[in-house]
Amino acid sequence: MILPKYVVEPSRIPRAGKGLFVAEAVARGRVIVAPDNIHTVWPEAKLRQFAPDSIEVESSVRWFEDQFSLTPEWSDECYVNHSFTPTALWHLGFIFAARDLAAGTEVTMDYQLVIGSGEVMPFKDSVTGRDIVGLHWDDTLRRSTTELLALLTRGQP
Secondary structure: OOOOOEEEEEEOOOOEEEEEOOOOOOOOOEEEEEOOOOOOOEHHHHHHHOOOOOOOHOOOOEEEEEEEEEEEOOOHHHHHOOOOOOEEEOOOOOOEEEOOOOOOOOOOEEHHHHHOOOOOOEEEEOOOOOOOOOOOOOHHHHHHHHHHHHHHHHHOO
């Protein structure tokens, strides 16, 4: 579920299609997207039995370890685009504002955190031209936890 008011409009990221934009200000560290209605969770081994362009693979994100949630009904959360300089942080299925977001800001996150270890997205980052490669689960959890702690404490211990 998307918590703040939002709109789906053409993304400002080159070749990204549509994007999700907050329609109201969102404070740093606040939840933008919270998991709801998760009805299917599969181990990565089962998911990889399907073609890379299948609805199962295209509608999946890593939930934790080697478990992926599937959302084939394509809710508006799917319009959160990738960025290596994201406006939001994914952590265990939640998406948090990575800084204070003004109304009209596009919500982006680093897809390296939500795809399988070593998995390469079928497109490159449109700004940098770099491959988007999934991090190992331990690195994903360490990074998202560290970044979330910094958001919530404003970098203070």
